[in-house]
Amino acid sequence: MSFIKDSLGKDETIEEQFEFHWSIWISTVVLAILAIVLGIAWLINIISYAGSSASALVFGALICALGTIYQLFEVKMSERALTSKRFVTKSGVISVHTEETRVPMIETIEVRQGIIDRLLGRGTLKITGTGSSSMLVTHLSEPKATKQKIESLLD
Secondary structure (H helix, E strand, C coil): CHHHHHCCCCCCCEEEECCECHHHHHHHHHHHHHHHHHHHHHHHHHHCCCHHHHHHHHHHHHHHHHHHHHHHHHHHCCEEEEECCEEEEEECCCCCEEEEEEHHHEEEEEEECCHHHHHHCEEEEEEEECCCCEEEEEEEECHHHHHHHHHHHHC
16 A cells, blocks of 8 residues: 555545455456466477477467466556545556545545446445546445445545
C-alpha cells in the first residue's frame, strides 16, 4: 500500500483497503497451467525427436508464462483504498494510472452485479463525482459493504 500511504495528506488516514476478489486469479491459473502443459509437450517432443512443432510449443509456453507473470504483477501492484478524505485507485505495471475522488464530491455509488457476480460475492462499483467524473472499481469482494463504508464517510 506504498503509493496510497505516500500520497496521504495532512490529517488523512486510511479507513479501508479493498482487495481483489479471489476470482481474479482464475485466468492467471489457467494461463499458468497452459504454460506448464505446453512446456511438457515441448519436452516430450524433444525427447521423441519429432521436432516439427517444437518451436510453436516453445512460443506458446513463453507467451502463456509471460501472460501469467504480467497478471501477477498487475494485481499485486494495484492498490485501492478509502481514506478519510478520498477514494483512491492505482494500477499499472510499467505505466501507472491513478484515479481519485474526494469523498465530499461523491454524488452516487452504483453496485453492479450480474448473476455470476452475485453467486460469487463479487461486483463492481461505479462511483460518480460532481460534474462528469466517474470511476469503476472492478472485482470487489462484498461490493455492498464497500458502498456502505464509503457512504458512512459521506454522512
